[in-house]
Structure formats: C-alpha cells, structure tokens
Amino acid sequence: MSTVTSEGTQTHGESAKPIEAIESAIVRFVGDSGDGMQLAGTQFTTTSAVFGNDIATFPDYPAEIRAPAGTLAGVSGFQINFSSRDIHTPGDKVSALMAMNPAALKANIADLEDGGLLIVNVDEFSVPNLKRAHYESNPLDSDAFDRYRVYKIPITKHTFEAVKETGLSTKDASRCKNFYALGVAFWLYDRPLETTLAWINQKFAKVPAVAQANTLALKAGYHFGETAEIFTVRYRIPRAKLAPGKYRNLTGNQATALGLIAAARLAGKPLFYGSYPITPASDILHELSLHKNFDVRTFQAEDEIAAMCSVIGAAYAGAIAVTGTSGPGMALKQEAIGLAMITEVPCLIINAQRGGPSTGLPTKTEQADLWQAIIGRNGECPVPVLAARSASDCFSAAIEAIRVAVKYMTPVILLSDGFIASGSEPWRIPDAADLEKIEIKHADDAETFQPYERNAAGSRPWAIPGTLGLQHRLGGLEKADVTGDVCYDPDNHQHMIELRARKVQNVANDIGDQEVFGEPSGDLLVASWGGTFGAVWSAVQRAQAEGHKVSHMHLRWLLPMPKNTGAILKRFKKILVCELNMGQLQFVLGGHFAIESEGLHKVQGRPFMIGEIHEKIVQVLGGQTP
C-alpha cells in the first residue's frame, strides 16, 4: 500500500541515511500481552497525529488478561495506518511489522506485504519460546522470509544495556523493551520524539527511575536506527491536508461518552448511565465515570437487566438515560427494551458488537447483532436503530440518537462494534457553541394532560414525577389510546400497535435522504452499514478510479431507513452488501424491498480489508477492469 511519491528520496535533518517520502505506511507492533504493545502503538499514533498525518488504528488483544508468556494465545498487537492523504481504515497489508517474540511473529507474518520491513527481537527466539509458538525450528534461520526485508535486532539486550545506569531490576528493565522498539520505529519513519518524551515524564513523574529508563530505551532505539549499519533507508510521510482545526485522537467509546455528555448538556439534563461491564463496551462506563462534574450519574448495575431497567426508571424520572453493552448483554436487555418501547420512555441502548454467537470471540469485532437490534424482541416492538460508522462518528451518532429518543419518546439503539469502539482516529474538536440544543418540553398542564395523547410527530408527552397534578401510571400492559389506561380491547390493541409503528417510521422525517457516494445509478451499488464504512468507501473509490460504474450507499439508519432507500436500490443493476456477518442487512433489504443482492460476508473477528472488498466488486462486475 505504501507507494513512493514523485518527490523521490531526500535526506532530512541530521540524519545520514536517505529519506524516502511516501504517501502512507502501516506499522504493526506485536508482542506478548505483557510487552506493552498497546502502549507503543498509542504513542506512535499520537506522535503521528500531532505531526499532522491522517491516522487510523486497530488494537487487537487476546481474550485472556495475560495468557502465558510467549504463547500464541497471548499475542497482542496494535496497527497504525498513517498517511498524508485522507484515510479511513487501519489498512490492509502491513508495511512494517515489529515482532517482539516468535509467537507474535507467527501470528502476524501473513499480513506483512511483500518487500515489507520485518523487525524482530532476536533475543526472544530461544528454543523454549520457539516451542511455545509451535515453531519446529527457528524460522529466521530459514529462507521463509526472503521476500521481506528482515532486520534482526537484539532488542532485549540493547534495552538492558541502555537502562543499566538507572539500576532498575531485571523485570522492570525488561519492561522498557517496547520503548526501544518504538524508538526504532520513530527513527524509521522520521518522527519526532518530543510527544512521547513529554508523556513519559508526566506519566512516571512519581517514579523517576522508570521515566529515565523509558527515555533511555526510546532514545537507544532511535539512535540504533541512525547508527547501526543495517537500515539503508528511512521514510517520511508528509503532513496530510486535513480540515483545519484542533484535533485529538479518540476511540469510539471515548467519542460515545463525550457525545452523551454533550447531549445531556444540550438538553439541560443530568446524564444517567446504567451499565454492566462487558468487552468492548466497558470503556464508555469508564470514561463517563470520570466526568462527575458534568452531573453524570453512572450506575454499575448487578447485571444488564438491572442496568436497562434502571435506565427506564431514570428516563421516566426525566434524565437523559443511557445504557451500553455488547451482544450477550443486549440479549438480556431485550425484555426490558420492550417495556421502554410500550411505555414510550426516551432512552438509548448502545451495543458495541463483538464476535458471536454466545461468548464467541469477545475481544474481536463483528456486525452480527443487526437482526437482534431491529427485530429481536417479543411482540411487535420496533425501535429506531442507527449505527456509527467510525470511531469519531460515535460522537455525533450518540447526540443524534438522544435527539431522536427524546423527540419521539422511544428507546433508540445505537450500534458500534469492537473495531470502532476500541480503535481510535483523529477527531476534529467541535466548538460546543456550534452544537444544536436539544429542546425538551415536559408536560406541565394538569388540565389538558393525557399520557398517551400524540403530537404531530406521533410522540406522547414526557411528564415527569415531581410535576404537580400530572400523576399517571405507565406499564407494560396494552394501554388505551390517549388515556393510557390498561385496555384489553381488540381494536385498541391493533390501533396502538399501528400508532407505535408509525411513530418509529416518522423518524424518517428527521434523518434526511440517504446519500450515495458516486453516481446515482450504475452497474453496482455497494451497500454497507456501521464500522465497515472506511474500508467499503475506500474500495469503492478505488473501483471508481478504475472506471467501474459503482457507487456506495452507507446506511446510518437501519430502522427506519431513509425514505429514498428503496428508490436508490432500484437504480442499480446489481447490489453488493458488505458486512461482517452472514448477510443480515442483505436479508433486511430483501424483506423491505424484495430485491436480490450479493453479499460479501466476513466473520473472522477482523475488519474488512480494502483489497478484499475491491476484489469482490470487480468479481461481481464480471472480473474485468474497464
């Protein structure tokens, strides 16, 4: 993927090595869970972002907290795609792989592009470690890696030497290896050290020996690149032309949390977040619980059912009420979501999807909870559903979801997934003053109040306990139109089911028309939803550039869909639906619009690669490039 630009090679700063300017690169740090790869990756990301590249990242860690050192089960990785262009995914094939042990090498080598850089910590290629990784012999001694540019560095030894003067224990000294590796990577891609050095000093202010050791390791790695004779070239990725503004790197979960806090503030309400920890949603809870000075009231419930029910209570009592979970927890919440739906209280349920079924692949990404979200409850129980398309998009998706919930007095489901929830990308920081207020008008007139009277949007009044004279009772039994009294009348039941369904359909009035990227008609429409946006968009761009008559439709709203969705679908000869499941959106499109389509279905716990989508597009179009 990384391509040499027309600028060719040049030298830079004080470096004696030639610097090649390239458009983008993909670096992946891999090692043992205990090796600090997530940290190295994050630092590389921040530095690149501050430097001015567009970036996208993909952390990948095992389900065990710390599987036995050196085993395949314990491999942890962090990938960064950084570029001088707009990018939307962490990238397909890796340009440079930093492997801290044999297991990490084994688990990741397949993703390294031909000719890519392979940097290994040779010190860890001992016989026991090779055995733990199920290598029969040392692969570095074979010709298996001839198609890569292999650099064997004794990272462990170098690190020990570098930090000797700090007097740290062997164990602590060994912990600095990641900074050494990071130093090498910084040198290789011509990144400044300042951001990381500042971070180290702040983070370890209370343990100066550690701060010093990490600093020494980082610099040692950097200097190694410069002085050792093994690297013949280094790279530079120029600044990207991003929209001007202040940026910050944010995971989807952080963005969600900020969106929720903002929404509550825009509504002038306390934020109630009732949740039960579950990967990959827990970080929303963690982030929110830090911000109590925004009148954020977090409640760690005893389970997901209690969490959802507490949300119903909080919504009834007038808070902006939200819960977050992942697939199995979502299953547990469904009965209570039905209660929120029939009582028509406004609230938000976030599902950061992970690999299923059942416990499945809990730390991996997947999009297989779409059906569950839109039609997985008992009875006729439609609930608006939308999906965020990237980490930073979670911010606005959260605000939009709350806006719909309170306007339509309904639970809303927001889908993200492990990939965007834990992955991060740059976020252009908005000015709070530019965010539109969320208008809430509670019922307050005792003379005219009727709990189930509807306004033009089909929504009922939000009357909160504490309001004089508005005493009323809500519940899960069918209720009479207008009064809300319990009612078993047959026609009323049909009427109420229709009113509730129509209300959800009315949300389509607020979400605008469905956008199409590319021509409004053509040979092929590629449809996608959720966190696969970047990959699908990039693949379609590539195919368009090749001259294919292909467009891209990314659905943010899954229920209801924008009003023109059906019309768009009918303007293309073929439809290809790409999703990280076995065809859930595809089925839904068939159900709604009676259309035939092809599907690209990936369920491997991993995001799409641009290449595989592009390949599929070309194949569906007959296999030929125009």
Add this chain to the structure above:
Amino acid sequence: MSTVTSEGTQTHGESAKPIEAIESAIVRFVGDSGDGMQLAGTQFTTTSAVFGNDIATFPDYPAEIRAPAGTLAGVSGFQINFSSRDIHTPGDKVSALMAMNPAALKANIADLEDGGLLIVNVDEFSVPNLKRAHYESNPLDSDAFDRYRVYKIPITKHTFEAVKETGLSTKDASRCKNFYALGVAFWLYDRPLETTLAWINQKFAKVPAVAQANTLALKAGYHFGETAEIFTVRYRIPRAKLAPGKYRNLTGNQATALGLIAAARLAGKPLFYGSYPITPASDILHELSLHKNFDVRTFQAEDEIAAMCSVIGAAYAGAIAVTGTSGPGMALKQEAIGLAMITEVPCLIINAQRGGPSTGLPTKTEQADLWQAIIGRNGECPVPVLAARSASDCFSAAIEAIRVAVKYMTPVILLSDGFIASGSEPWRIPDAADLEKIEIKHADDAETFQPYERNAAGSRPWAIPGTLGLQHRLGGLEKADVTGDVCYDPDNHQHMIELRARKVQNVANDIGDQEVFGEPSGDLLVASWGGTFGAVWSAVQRAQAEGHKVSHMHLRWLLPMPKNTGAILKRFKKILVCELNMGQLQFVLGGHFAIESEGLHKVQGRPFMIGEIHEKIVQVLGGQTP
C-alpha cells in the same frame, strides 16, 4: 354459519318441540370470571365430542384472576364450534350467545350473527350491574337486539329454586347457575346429559350436596327448555364423519406435554422440563408434573434464564431437555439459547406466543414472536424453528422437534400460541406402538472421540458425562473445528459459523417437501404458519369452492424452510401472507426469496375469522367471484 340441512325439521325423543337438523353451530358462554363459564364450555365440548361431532373451542379469559364482579374487565367466555363436518376453527359469528350478565352481553354481542339466539340471565340486569357494564339503560328494554332471537330467562332465580332442597348457602347455590345455563344449552342442541352428570358425581364425590345441587340445576335448565313456552325450535347437529378411532379432547398444552413424554420414551431417556410459570405456557408444566411415573423430572426454576440454563445442563448430561415459556420469558432465554447453539447440545424451547410487546395482552393470542425465534439472538445464531398448527398437532410437533434436536445436536424452537395452547380439539389417540423410535447413539469410543467431529448430517457426537474416557469441555467461546478447543483463529471462526449454519440447513433434508393445498400454481397463494392454519385453510377452501384460482401453503418449518418453498412461491401471480402480527413471515419470505407479497395483519389478541380471510382473498383477487 350454521345452515339448515336438507333433512329439514323433525322431532326427536320425547320432546314436543320440533328439532331442526343443522350442520354446525357455534355456542358461546359468557359471564363473569366467577361464573364458571370455562367449566360450562368444557362440559358442552366434552358432551358434543362424545356425541360424535367435530369440535373446536376458544376459551377467552381476562388477565386479572377475578376482576370485580360484573365489570367488563371481568368477562370470561368460552366458545364451541361443533359440527357434523370437518371443522378447523372455533368459528366466526356465534349462533347462540348465553350471557350471564350485562357486562358479558356488552363485550360479546357484536359477535352474534343476525338471527342468532341470545339467551340472557335477566336477573342480573339490575341497575348497579348495568352501570358496571357502562350501560346507561337496560338494553333489553330497547329495540337494540331486534335482529336476534332474544330469550330472557331468570337464571339466578330458577337456579335458587332448583337447588333449594340441598340446603346450600346462597353463595354456593349461586355457583350452580352455570349448570343451569348449560342445561338450557343442552336442551337447545339436543345433547345427552349423561357425560356431565357422570362428571359432576365424580368431581364432587366428597361434597354430595354440591353434586346434587349441580345436578338439579343442570336438569332444571334442560327441563326449562322443554317445558317453557319460549323456545319454538331446537337443533340437532348429527355425528361427524371423522376418521375412525378413539378420540379425546385435548388442549395444545396438554398435547405438547404428551408429545414430550412420548418423545422421551421413544428415545429411552428421562424427560427434563425446566420452566418458569407464564401464561399461556404454564399448563405444559402442570401437565408434565402429573406424570412423574414416566421419569419426568420437572424443575420450576427461579426465572426463565435459570430454566434455560438448567435445560442446557440436563441436555449435556443426557436427558431429553425441554423448556417452555411465552414471549417475555423467551426474551430472557435468548442469551442461553446462544450457548446451547454454540455448544451444540440438543434441547427444545417452546414458546406459546401471547399478545405483545412487553407484557402486552398476556392472556390473548398473537403470532408476533416469529422474528424473535428465528433471528433474535446476538451473533450468527441460527436455530431450527417449527410451529404447530392446531391444538392436537402440538403432539406430533413436539415429537418432531425432539427428533431433530437430538439428530442435529441443536436447540430447536417450537412455536405455539395462546389460541392453540389453551384451546382444545379432538385428538385421535394414536397407538404408542406405531410411533417411530428416536434413535440415540451416544459417543463411547475414547480412542476416536472428538467433540466437534461431524457426521454426514453435520452433527457432532453426544458424549455424556459418566462415559469412561470421554472427558471433554464445552463452552460459549469459539471452538476449533473437530477438537472443540477454545480457538481465536480468524479462519476457524468463519469455518465454524458456516458449519453451524449448514447443519441447520441440513434439517431441510428431514422435513420433506412443502405441501400446497390446491393447485400447484395459480392466481394467488395464501401463505400461513402456526395456529392460524384452520382459519386460513377454511377460507381458501371456500374461495376455491367459489372458483378462485387460489391455493394454500402452510409452513410448519420456518427455519429451515422446505427446499421447494421458493419454487412454490414463484408459481403464483400473487402471494398473500396471513398472520396474527404486522407481517413477520411476509418480511422473512422477502428476505429469503426477494418476493413481493400482500399481508393480512391482525393484532387484536384474537384468532382469525374465516370470513375476514376470505374477504381479503377476494379483494386481492380483484374483488370479484368468478
């Protein structure tokens, strides 16, 4: 609906009144919850069945145990359709309505056919009772009911008089009113009293005064018909030509219970039934718990989650393991059903659907849990789903479901609904010797055993704890093909998801081709599923008789569908899907086959009437009868 046969009128036995022979009649007993209408209805049913009519019944009772006497909320009803022909529904319009009080009259009068018999207990039409029923004045005094044949009988007074000699308290004497009303009905339809008299004597053997009182009341009602001058005619419905054999009247829940017991016996296994009470499924638990001598082990769990999990454990340990519930309980079980699905243990989940969403209309019928059953779980989690089509069909559906579960090592979902679960119909009692054995071969060879090795059906071995040398571990994490070890490998995940999906599809090899009632192609195919079979079938028959080119496809299997389903659909110009929901099967057919269809959607807590389906058929076909 009741039509005069060519036999015309005749007299019968010692009766002085003319008897008109008719083909069928629909009687509905309605009164207060405390009035014993369910009992009267059941007795009328049994008597008619023993007499030799084909019958179908529909009990309808309020969600409250006993709402305040005389209120609309407390009205309880029981409808019987009895005929000399094959019938499949409790009927549309009522031929005779026996109303015990004003509220019951008000709630039911709309269903009485023009010219129908209206028999009211005038004694209860007091001012307070009229008020409780929200009648401004006594409707019996107006001309509101001129189009019916109204008979005002002082049932309360007559009953008191009849039972005086027993010395019962007023309260107890009053309880005999239902037998008086039943007596009137028996006379009117020329039914013998023996069956009910025998029942009374057995039931109240320990309280002879009550037995005597009920006997007296029953006979008084009967004699009133004969001697009072008010009835000018009575009716006889001759025996039906039913398949020869021994019959019994059975509710769907009873039939389910018998099917489960039979299945366990056919498999040579104990039956484990773990459940939490919920209307309308509880009767399965009640029925099963009576039959401990069949090695039936019932477990009333603390909630539905525990029930489902206990089923998983019991299945793992080698029992025929079953749970039953209704919509809200089903929602709670979904997470655990996912576990059963990924661990591939055989079990059965029964959902007797009721009106939703949420608590909805808990005692009413609906079919709105189809989506929940087939695609309502987290992750890619397909589970075979079938639906019983009538009360007695629950027996064979239960056996078939167990057969599939143990053959394919999978949870199976069996859908019934409030209508067929609580409604009853005659069941031709099979000979146990004719039921096909359920072959189960547990793994036992420690040398070759692999927990996730698959056979030709795609199924894995059932190895149960206690088997020497076969120790293995199951769990909800993704597992490696063949070995079943925990495995996070991306390709393995995709592979396993595909294997599991394929296994469920393989069930289509066992369920035969989809049947079509009528011509294999034509203008219209009416599709249905579940407990609406009888009404849809009858309506299509009627339309066919009128010359319409319409056929009927009733889906027993919803996942997978029979292999020829798509082909059938494509052979008709139009498709009409009739279901007691807002179009769930319709959506699913669109998703699978990309077909357009029309829907008849009824969500009123009530079964379909033949008439309304017939009307819709004619309308879809252009409104004209050929």
Add this chain to the structure above:
Amino acid sequence: MSAIDTPLKPKDFKSDQEVRWCPGCGDYSILSQMQKVLADVGAEKHNTVFVSGIGCSSRFPYYMDTYGFHGIHGRAASIATGVKIANPDLTVWVITGDGDGLSIGGNHFIHTIRRNIDLKIVLFNNRIYGLTKGQYSPTSEVGKKTRSTPFGSIDNPIHPIAVALGVEVTFVARCVDVDVKNMISVLKRAAAHKGTAFVEVYQNCNVYNHMAFAYASDKKTKDDHVLYLEHGKPMIFGKERDKGIRLNGTMPEVVDLGSGISQDDLLIHDEKAAEPTLAYLLSRMRYPDFPEPMGVFRALEAPTYEAVLMNQIEEATRQKGKGNLNELFGAGDTWEVN
C-alpha cells in the same frame, strides 16, 4: 390540583382506576392502609412514585393517585433505582410479590438492599403465584401441593427477612394484611426511614392459598403465634402476655413467665443494634415452634446510595468546576491543523 396546602385525605390517594383484585384478597387492606399512611405522613402525590413488577400485587400502582410504574416481572427494584438516582427528591415505593421480588427478582432485591438506596420495598407475601393461577412460590412451604407440584413442593422456602439480613438491610419489618394497626405503624416507620426499608406483609390469597397465615391473622389464636417487637422492651407474647423469649447461647427459646422466670431474663429487643445478628435470630423464629415477630426487626442509620453519589458529584464539581464542554472536548493530547 393545587392541593398542597390543605392536608390530603386517604381518599385523595385513590386513583380513578377500578380495583381489580379478587373479592376478599388481602391486597385490598394493604391498599387502604397505604393510602391512610401517606395521608398521615403528609406525603405529596406528585412527589411520590410507586413502582412494581408483575403479579396480582404489582397492580398496586394503578390504584394510587401518585406517579406509578408497572414494570416487568421481577425488575421493580431496578426501575425504582433509576427513578431515585435521576431524582433523589422523590419518595419511591416498590411494590412486589413473593414471586416477583424473590424468585425472578431475587438478585435485584439483594443488590438494591446492599446499596442502601432510599426505596421503601413492600413485599406482599402470599406464598403463591397468584396472577399465574397458583404455582408454588419461593416462600411456599415444603410439601405444598400446587398446580406445578401435584406431589408436593420439594424446595426449601426462602425467608425474605433472613435474605434481607444476609445483605445487611438497614430497615426491615413485618406485618399481616388484616392487622391494620400494626401495618400502619410499620409502614409509617418505613416511610420515615432513610435508606432501603424492607417490609414483608403476610397477605392472604383467598383464591389460591386461602388462610396460609391463619395462625398469624386469626384473632382467636394469633396472640400465641405473634410477637410484637418493641425497641428496648423485653420480648413478651401470648394472650395473657405470660410467655417470653430468652436467649440460650446463640439460640432463642420460649419460656413461661412466672415460677422463677421474670421479664429481666428475657431478650430485650434492640432494633438499632449495629450487628444484625439479633435481627437474624428473630428472622429464624418461625411458626409453629416460635411466635413470629411482627414490627420492626432492625432500623439503622447509614449513608444512602443516592446521597453519597450526589456528594461525589458535588465534590467533583467543587474541585473541577461545573463541567465545561469545550474543556472536555479539548482535553488530552491535541494538535492543530491549519
């Protein structure tokens, strides 16, 4: 509507909904006493919320002219928790049954109690599932024949007060549906308690479990089967008040007063005891071996969940200032693109 100045009467707490329990159901009495108590303690209709689950008992909120929420089965305490956290100024009552609160809702019951959030939980214990027509419940006695246990139930019953003490409830009391005076005093005490107050009411289901508590409600016999707890007073009971409870090691025993045993030998009730062991011991006194204690077992002051939560919010706001969105957005490592 603006009746806040004139004191409310019991009937002011009656909603316009028809009460739909079976005639003779014990729930009627509880409803009346609750309406009376609310009037007596000067409750405000608009600041009072009744939350329930599913069951006959859980229909209660419909009949109160306050705010109300009829939830789903077993989850009343969780819904109520959300209400209270969202608006700690509200007075929140939870109405539940032995099935709703202890079977499907058992987990929320114990966790709500341990948090000591200020909810008043009233459990209508009729030892049966009423609404689903008569299956045994977690409080049904062993051997009970019901629709789901035709050969007799085989589960050991749960004792709600013991369970509550297992999670160290700060207020716990018991009363009987027909014992109006005691119920009123217990409900008033619960209303006044700050923290989770749990009240078990023995309630007669005259349709499916008639007379289950006859020993404790029948005027003729109840004095011998019931012990009214009074703080600081010796534990005396019996029609003639001639019997008492004495401690023998860690075991209670019934003694006859007179002939060598005086009031001074008896256990003194201490509802404020920091250790809940005494209350636990009382919860273990059961018919027919012991008189069953009625009244307040335990009433201890302790910080409430919502108070500590709001403190944390105030404290955070004091320290960091009221949250500013732009500061929040711009925190951490940022960079400028021009």
Add this chain to the structure above:
Amino acid sequence: MSAIDTPLKPKDFKSDQEVRWCPGCGDYSILSQMQKVLADVGAEKHNTVFVSGIGCSSRFPYYMDTYGFHGIHGRAASIATGVKIANPDLTVWVITGDGDGLSIGGNHFIHTIRRNIDLKIVLFNNRIYGLTKGQYSPTSEVGKKTRSTPFGSIDNPIHPIAVALGVEVTFVARCVDVDVKNMISVLKRAAAHKGTAFVEVYQNCNVYNHMAFAYASDKKTKDDHVLYLEHGKPMIFGKERDKGIRLNGTMPEVVDLGSGISQDDLLIHDEKAAEPTLAYLLSRMRYPDFPEPMGVFRALEAPTYEAVLMNQIEEATRQKGKGNLNELFGAGDTWEVN
C-alpha cells in the same frame, strides 16, 4: 483410559489445555489443590463435572481432565442444576467468581443453595472483575478506586457467606488461595458433603487487585487476622494463641486469654448447630475488627433436592406403575368413532 482400578494422581486431573491465567494469579494454587483433593478423595474423572460461568476464574474447567462446561456469565449454578437432576450420580462442582456468582449470578446462587441440591460451589473471591480488566465487584470494599469508580466505589459490599446463610445453606466454608493446607481440608469436606456446599476462596488477582487479602495471607500477620474454626473447640487465635472470641449477648468480642479469661469463657464452635445464627455471627466477624474465620462455618445434614425428586419419581412409579404411553394417551374422557 481404563484407569479406574489404579488410584489417580493429581496430574491425572490435568487436562491437555494450556493454563492461561496471568503469572502469579491465585487461581493457579486453587487449581493445584483441587487436582490434589480429587486424587485424594478417589474421584473418578468420568463421573466428575466442573461447571463455570464467565470470568478468569471460570476458565477453570478447561484445565481439569474431567467433564466440563464453561457457561455464560452468572449461570453456572443453573447449568449445574440441570446436570445434577439429569444424572444424580455425577459429582458436580461449580466454579464461579465474585462477579459471576454474586453480581449477575446472585439469584441463581441463592436459589440453588436454598434447594440444597448436591453441588459444590467454589467462589473465587478476588474482590474485582478480572476478565473485564478491573471494575469493582459486589465484594469490593467501599471507597475502592477502580476503572468504573475513579472516585471510589459507593456500594456496600456483599459478604458471600452471609448471603449464603440468608438462605440457610447447609455447608459453608472459607479458605485462602495460598493457605494450601486449610484449602485442601475445606475442599475435602465440601467434596464429602451431601447437599449444596459453598466454599469462598480469598483469591489474589495480582493484576487488578494485588494483595487485597494480604492481611489473611501474609505469613507474618495472618495469625492475628485469621481464626481457624474447629468443631467443638473454643475459638482461639493469634500467633501465640493468646486471643479468643467471647459472646456478649448476641455480639462477639475479642478477648485476651489469661488474666481472668480462660478458654472456658470462649465461644465453642458448633458447625452442626441446627440454627445458623452462630454461623451468621461468624460471617459478620471481619477484618480489621475481628479475625476472619477460616474453615467450616456450618455443615448440616439435610435432604437434597435431587434425592427428594427421585424419591417422588420412585414413589409415583410404585403407586401407578411405570408409565404406559397408551394409558397416558387414552386417559380422561374419550369417545370412539367408527
């Protein structure tokens, strides 16, 4: 494979799966002791089943060469209940964590215990959610700073043994991960118990809650903070065995032996007491005010759920004969059509 004749060794209970806990995790010790105990008590691999929920602790079954089921979060006891009812001959262990067993699984925990079904429940209490990376759990102390409580937790902790006693558990015991000797004796007693046996193990999570139980595990200090319970023996503790527990009314107190106080004044442990009040009182003795009891709090014989169930089945079969399908089908009112 046919090793039933030669006695099994601890290593025979090791499965072929790589153990994947963090190095230094307390779970390792529990695993070793369990393997040793099973060998010692002559357990059969093929008749032993380990069932767990979700959490670090719940990975346990994978590492045992017995039958095993790694369930879903909180539901281990329910799955195990099904196993035991389907086949009462199996020995069934439940492995759970403080989050798994007491937070999401709290309801199944109490109901399983009250039924007294013969399961051995071992709860690894590390006072933290390990697998989800360090949120507070129901057993975390007030004020605990975790990822979900950066300002300190505000929930009062749950005490597993007190909860179990709230539902009158028939066997309950406690031990510490590193106190191998005591753990082995406790697990053996649990293995021998008929009925629900509940064992709480204090387990160190050295990643997210390191040293949470240092007071009870550190060789230097633990003798002063731990009280080993011995049936029929006075409650003595302390490095010099110079301290004891005395009863004051219903309250325990720590006393120094000597100078007027002798062993005879001390509480005598009675694990067989029919009334669980003593055990409850022991469950309330907590660090730092009291030494924390280790060993068996209570061990009472009582009918087990599965035994009574199977009795009912046998009795029904005796009375009605082994079920005959044709009789079943043809029961009730029937009629013939010819």
